[in-house]
Every structure is written in structure tokens, then in C-alpha cells.
Amino acid sequence: MPFFRRMEETAQRPVEEKPEPLAELRKAIAEARLPEHARQAVTKELERLDKTDPSVAEYSVGYNWVQFVLALPWNAATPDNLDLARAERVLNEDHFGLSRVKERVLEHLAASIMVSSRPRRVLVVDDERIALDNMAYVLGKDGHEVLTAENGRQAMEVLARTECDLVITDLKMNQMDGLELLERLKAASPQTELILVTGFATVDTAVNALKKGAAHYLPKPLNLDVLRSVSRDILDAKAKSRVARGPILCFSGPPGTGKTSIGRGVAAALGRKFIRLSMAGLRDEAELRGHRRTYVGAMPGRILAELKRAEVNNPVFMLDEVDKIGKDFRGDPASVLLEVLDPEQNRRFLDYYLDMPFDLSGVMFITTANIVEELPRPLYDRMEAIPFQSYTPLEKRRIARDYIAPRQMHGAGLRTKDLIFTDAALDTVIDGYTREAGLRNLDREIGSLCRKVDRQVLAGKLRLPASLDAAEVTALLGPPRFRPEAAARADAVGVATGLVYSEYGGQILFIETARMTGGGGLMLTGSLGEVLKESAQTALSYIRSRAGELGIAPNFFKECDIHVHIPAGAIPKDGPSAGVTIAVALVSLLSDRPARSDVAMTGEMTLSGRLLPVGGLREKLLAAQRAGVVTVVLPKANEIEWRVLDEDVRQAVRVVFAETAIDAIEEALQR
Incomplete structure (x- = not known):
């Protein structure tokens, strides 16, 4: 019957066997270009899985770990676009202004391009002419600049004239053998790598050569394909380490000034993938370094997870808001960044989940911060800060x-x-x-x-x-939400206008003072920090010591209390740059001379009345312009910095340079 005939045909048809999961992993391991230490680790784990019951939890943990190792981009990298003119064009197309920032970024890219495009010079040393010519020929086909020498003495003469990246030498030669050449090479040029080739290969000879600093040891008869592969790996690693030894760029400045978009522009200019990882509020060290596999639900750290997602080992990796990293009982994430951002250590970065070194030297790390002063000092020392400044009104338009x-x-x-x-x-x-x-x-x-x-x-x-x-x-x-505060305010006694710089850029503040009957007390309000309180004490002591010169009664402090207030009271304030502004407000109060509302000032004041230079000059001048200030009083020591500012910033307000507090007081008070 047809029904039973179909059943028989189905029964006789061979059953397709599904490949076992471990067999698929073995095939993937064989095809993957894993480093030797990674290959050994996954092979060992695979042997353990082969003896483990698939139903137990450890089996899935080990299986997932092997898959993660195979998915990491151990050797996958995007080729860099080494066209500096194109890089400049890409940055200018997407970003207006920021000329100094773009100039510094292009300098960094130019250095990386010069290192990457430098020809690789290889010196081949062998007293057998045929072997020498064969090695020189195959290495020349790979694009290397090849030099030759027939013995160790000739090789040292070549190295005295020319710097080489790699030396490939025979062991047994006349006049100077390979081991003696190795010793002299490491003494004269430690950065040059050496591969030893010999037909008298023994374990003792190999160990001795590696102990003396040889990068590799190859036996004869020489497999030229192996030589090309080993040479390429050594030269690639050396070129990568040279590129990675450049400084880590830290883009610092107020929010919204283009730090993240410039990072994207750098990636586009180089033709690399871009990764952004926010560090704000990160408190757990395991977020970056991962959890050990013994923990339930263990996962890799964010750094390796992002590299796995990007599928390349040389992206532009932006660590955003590094100044807002937290720290608690779970560890210090900033300590992990010390390893990640150090070119001497990140070649062997250890993620606890991976539990083996991973090379991060090909990654171009860029960090961003609003206030670099809040970074841990050891972390800041590993970075080069590139300040992003406020935009001028013309640039904004x-x-x-x-x-x-x-x-x-x-x-x-x-x-x-x-x-x-x-x-x-x-x-x-x-x-x-x-x-x-x-x-x-x-x-x-x-x-x-x-x-x-x-x-x-x-x-x-x-x-x-x-x-x-x-x-x-x-x-x-609707109605404008902001108006020029200084222009809208009338001249007043005891109220002076100061300029400050914060993570949000430049701002103006008003320092208000009042006196009342009392016994010589000084009250300070407005959520002031210790440095700002000391600045107020310094200003008052200076005025008391110069009371007669300032036209103030010498015993004024015996009969009154003085109150200094800096609005807004809910916002914490600190820093020394308000010292001269406090002094002007107090002199205005005690001499009944109104302070000009169209004059703002900034500067740290010493007890002798000297004005010290301050930072954030560009942002403070732009803040004064926004507030309608006509004249800004700056310390004389800031004049050199003012002269290199852009023309539109220097022309924004009238600037008066003062060497002492007396000069600032005379400019700021009505005559």
C-alpha cells in the first residue's frame, strides 16, 4: 500500500547527524588566528568540557567562555587612512571653529601617520650566499627594506650607520657568530629585535638565545613562509607599540563644546570604528575589568565587551566623563584606567572574566572631562589635556x-x-x-x-x-529668559562684579557687602569653600593695613561687623580668583564710593596687594560680554595670555591690566 511504502522509504533514508557543539568549537579554534597563549587556554578548556556532563552548570559557563574568546578581535583590525589632508578636510567639514583643538588633533594624527608609514628595515645576516639571497628576496616581496651582511662584524658596521627594526641572523658564522652579534646588538640598540636561524638547533641553544633577548628561534632547513609570518608578526607588534606610545588625549572643557563629536571626527579621519563608553557615575571596578568565572552570572568587562561588539582591535575608544568616576567599597575604577591608558601595561590588559592577557595597544583611547583638576593625579599624568573653550557669539551665529x-x-x-x-x-x-x-x-x-x-x-x-x-x-x-545683568544694574555701594570659571564655562557673580554695629566680626555666606573664605580674610586684612591710604577710618573694624554674601546661596563656590573683587566691594562699602556696574574683575590677591594670574581667561571675557560688561580688570601677569587670544575675544570688552589691588580699586570705583 502507498502509505506503508512511504513509511519504509522514510525508515531507510539515512538520518542527518547534527554536528556536536564541541566539534563546531574545535573547528572554530582550528580556523581562528589566536595567539599561542589563547589557543592553549581554549584547547585546555575544551578538553575539560569533553569530560563534563552537558547538564551541569559548569558546562554552559565553560562553553560560553570559549565562544567569547573566539569572538574577540585578537588580530582583526581596520587599516588606517594615512591621508592627513583628508583628515583635516573631515574635521573642518563637521566642526566650525575649535582651530587650536583641530590643530593639536592633526599634530597627533600626523605623528601616528609618520610612525605607521615609516618603512620597515630588516637586516639579514648569513655567510651562505644562497640562503642570504633567498631570505632577502622573500622579505623584499613583503615590502620591507632589506639590508644584507655576510657575518656579524659586517652586520655591526651596518647597524652603526643605519637603524634597523629587525635582524635575522645565522648562528654559525666566521669572525662573529649569531650569539655574539645578539649580545652586542642588545647592548648598542635594545629596541632592535633579532631572529636567530641555525642548522644546529638544540634546546640549550634556543633557551640561551631567548634568555639573551632573541625574539624568535628558527631551525634549518628554513621554511620561508614561516620566516615571513614570524617577521611580519614581530614588525607589526613593534609598529603598533610605537603608535601606542603617543600620549592619551584628554578633551577637557564645558559641556556642549564638541568633545564627543571631535572624537567621532578623529575616527572618521582615520577610517576606524568609534566606541563611546560613559564613565559618569561608574563605581564598580568589575564594570571595566569583568567578574571571575567562579561568580554566578559572570560577565566580561565593558572594555572587552565593546571591542567584541566592534569586531576590531584598533578602534577609536572614547572614555567619556572620566572626571565623574565614583569610588566605593566595590573598588576604584580609576585604578583600572591606570592600566588601560598606560602604553607600558595595556599590551597585557587582564580582564578577570577572560583570565588571560589581551593586547589593547592598538586602541586609540581618547578621554573627556569637564574639570581635569578633579581627575586623580596618577591618571592625569598619563594624559595630555586639550582644552575646549567656549564659543564666541560670532562662532555660535x-x-x-x-x-x-x-x-x-x-x-x-x-x-x-x-x-x-x-x-x-x-x-x-x-x-x-x-x-x-x-x-x-x-x-x-x-x-x-x-x-x-x-x-x-x-x-x-x-x-x-x-x-x-x-x-x-x-x-x-516668549519673553527672553536672560538679560545682561551688569547692564541692567545701577552703580551701588558695597556691590562689585566678579568673573569666575566653572565646568559650565565663564560666569559673572555679584559680591555684596554690608556693615552693621558690632565688635569686629566677619560673616561669610553663600556656600563658600575654604579657599574663598581665606580670600575674604586676606582682603579684609589688606584693607585694615592700608586704611589710611584708602581713605578709610583706621578703627572702622572696632565698631562694626561686616557681612560678605555671594549669591546664589544654594550653589557651592570656591577658588582664589574672587579675592580682588571682594577687596573692591569692601573698599566701596567702607568709603561710600559706588562700584561701577559696567566693570568686572578677576584675580587672586596677596596680603601685600599684588594680583596673581588666574585661569579661564577666554571664558571669563566671553561671560563679561554676555552680561553687558564694558570694562574688565585683569592681573598684569595675564597680559601675555590675553595677547594670544582670538581678535574677536580681545575686542569683546575693554581690558585694563592691574598690578596691585589699588589699581583695580581705582578703576572699579567711581571717582
Whole structure:
């Protein structure tokens, strides 16, 4: 019957055997280009799994570990694009301004390109002409610059004239053998690697050569393919270590100034993949280094996990917000970064889950921070800080018109010709609705304008194309949220305007003073730090010691108390740069001379009245401009730094340089 016939045919058909999971792993291990130590580790683990019951938990843990090892990019790398002109073009296309930052990044890339493109020079030494020619020929085919010598003495003469990356030498030669050449080479040029080749291979000879510093030991008859492979690995590792020995770049500056986007631009310029890992709030060391496999639910650290996801071992890896790393009983993540960012140690980075060294020297690490002073000192010493400064109003207008507005219009369904932002409209958004060093709020406000225009168009209240001016911006966004504080304030006794720099850029602050009947007390309020309190004490002591010169009664402090307050009270404040501002406010109070509201100042003051230089000069000047300040008093010691600032920053406000507190007081108080 047909039914039973089909059953018989099915029974006779051979059953397709599914490949065993361990067989698949064996095949994957055989095909993978694993380092020798990794190959030995996974082979040993595979032997253990072969003897383990698949139903027990240890079997799945070991199986997952082997899969993770095989998935890591031990040898996979993207080739670098070594065109510096293209790199400069990529950075300029995506980023306006930041000229000093881009210049320093291009210098870093130029050094990496020079190291990567340097020809690899190999010296081949052998007294047998045929063997010498054969080795020189195959190495030349790989693109190496090959030099030759027929004995060790000739080799030392060549090395005295020319630096070589690798020496391949025979062991038995006339005049000077390979071992003596090895000893002299390591004494004269320790960075040059050496491969020893011999037809008299013994274990003792090999061990002796490796102890003396030989990179490898090959027996004769020589397999030229093995020689090419070993030479290539040694030269690749050396080139990688040279590139990795450059400084780790740390992009520092206020939020929204382009730190992350410049990192992406570096990756695009080099043709590498980009990885970003936020370090903010990270408190557990195991997040970076992983958990040991003995723990339930053990996982690798974030660094190796990201490399596995990227599938290459040489991405641009950005460690974002490293100044906000935490620390508690679970460990110190910053200590892990000491190993990750140190070129001497990251070639053998140990993840607890992997439990074997992994080479991170090919990774280009870039870190970002808002305040580099909050980084642990040993970590900061491994990095080169590149400061990202505040954008000027002109730069913001140009970026808004050429970059932000077209992107936001596209996101709102508008074409670039549908909506035109006049310069007055952009200036109104910048000055009246954003108060920042970067561009994030400006991006939000322009996006909000585009969406409001969409609603006006759909309601029939606006026809495209349209042009927005300052009045229409105010009508759409409402009353301006910011106004020039200094310009809106009248001159007052006991109130002076200072300039400060924080992680959010430059800002102005008002120092208010008051006196009342009392017995010589000094009250300080406004969430002040110890350094700022000491600055106030110094300013008061200076005024008491110079009371007659300043036109103040010598015994003023016996009959009154003085109160110094710095709004806003909920915001912590510290630093020495407000010393001269406190002194001006106190002199104004005690001499009844109003302080000019259009004058702001910054500078640390000593007990003798000298003004010391301060940092954040560019950001403070831009903050003064935003606040409507006309004149800024700076320490004379900052004049050199002021002269190298951009022209539009120097012209933003009138600058007066003061050597002493007396000079600042005379400029800031009404005459």
C-alpha cells in the first residue's frame, strides 16, 4: 500500500547527524588566528568540557567562555587612512571653529601617520650566499627594506650607520657568530629585535638565545613562509607599540563644546570604528575589568565587551566623563584606567572574566572631562589635556546658520529654503534664550522654533518661504529668559562684579557687602569653600593695613561687623580668583564710593596687594560680554595670555591690566 511504502522509504533514508557543539568549537579554534597563549587556554578548556556532563552548570559557563574568546578581535583590525589632508578636510567639514583643538588633533594624527608609514628595515645576516639571497628576496616581496651582511662584524658596521627594526641572523658564522652579534646588538640598540636561524638547533641553544633577548628561534632547513609570518608578526607588534606610545588625549572643557563629536571626527579621519563608553557615575571596578568565572552570572568587562561588539582591535575608544568616576567599597575604577591608558601595561590588559592577557595597544583611547583638576593625579599624568573653550557669539551665529538650523529644519520637515533665520534672529536666540559655553541649548531653541513654525504653517497663520527676525523669535519663544545683568544694574555701594570659571564655562557673580554695629566680626555666606573664605580674610586684612591710604577710618573694624554674601546661596563656590573683587566691594562699602556696574574683575590677591594670574581667561571675557560688561580688570601677569587670544575675544570688552589691588580699586570705583 502507498502509505506503508512511504513509511519504509522514510525508515531507510539515512538520518542527518547534527554536528556536536564541541566539534563546531574545535573547528572554530582550528580556523581562528589566536595567539599561542589563547589557543592553549581554549584547547585546555575544551578538553575539560569533553569530560563534563552537558547538564551541569559548569558546562554552559565553560562553553560560553570559549565562544567569547573566539569572538574577540585578537588580530582583526581596520587599516588606517594615512591621508592627513583628508583628515583635516573631515574635521573642518563637521566642526566650525575649535582651530587650536583641530590643530593639536592633526599634530597627533600626523605623528601616528609618520610612525605607521615609516618603512620597515630588516637586516639579514648569513655567510651562505644562497640562503642570504633567498631570505632577502622573500622579505623584499613583503615590502620591507632589506639590508644584507655576510657575518656579524659586517652586520655591526651596518647597524652603526643605519637603524634597523629587525635582524635575522645565522648562528654559525666566521669572525662573529649569531650569539655574539645578539649580545652586542642588545647592548648598542635594545629596541632592535633579532631572529636567530641555525642548522644546529638544540634546546640549550634556543633557551640561551631567548634568555639573551632573541625574539624568535628558527631551525634549518628554513621554511620561508614561516620566516615571513614570524617577521611580519614581530614588525607589526613593534609598529603598533610605537603608535601606542603617543600620549592619551584628554578633551577637557564645558559641556556642549564638541568633545564627543571631535572624537567621532578623529575616527572618521582615520577610517576606524568609534566606541563611546560613559564613565559618569561608574563605581564598580568589575564594570571595566569583568567578574571571575567562579561568580554566578559572570560577565566580561565593558572594555572587552565593546571591542567584541566592534569586531576590531584598533578602534577609536572614547572614555567619556572620566572626571565623574565614583569610588566605593566595590573598588576604584580609576585604578583600572591606570592600566588601560598606560602604553607600558595595556599590551597585557587582564580582564578577570577572560583570565588571560589581551593586547589593547592598538586602541586609540581618547578621554573627556569637564574639570581635569578633579581627575586623580596618577591618571592625569598619563594624559595630555586639550582644552575646549567656549564659543564666541560670532562662532555660535555661524554654526547655528550653517549647521544647526539646516539639521533642525530637516527634522521638522522643512526645506532649507523654506525658512530663513536673519542674523538678528540668531543673535536674539543666542543672547536672550541661551546662556552657555557650548551649543546644546541653542540647538534645542532652534529646534523649538522650527516646530512652532510647522504649527503656524498648518494653522494657516504663516506661508512658506518665510523669514524670521528678532521680533518674530520673541513672539514664538516668549519673553527672553536672560538679560545682561551688569547692564541692567545701577552703580551701588558695597556691590562689585566678579568673573569666575566653572565646568559650565565663564560666569559673572555679584559680591555684596554690608556693615552693621558690632565688635569686629566677619560673616561669610553663600556656600563658600575654604579657599574663598581665606580670600575674604586676606582682603579684609589688606584693607585694615592700608586704611589710611584708602581713605578709610583706621578703627572702622572696632565698631562694626561686616557681612560678605555671594549669591546664589544654594550653589557651592570656591577658588582664589574672587579675592580682588571682594577687596573692591569692601573698599566701596567702607568709603561710600559706588562700584561701577559696567566693570568686572578677576584675580587672586596677596596680603601685600599684588594680583596673581588666574585661569579661564577666554571664558571669563566671553561671560563679561554676555552680561553687558564694558570694562574688565585683569592681573598684569595675564597680559601675555590675553595677547594670544582670538581678535574677536580681545575686542569683546575693554581690558585694563592691574598690578596691585589699588589699581583695580581705582578703576572699579567711581571717582
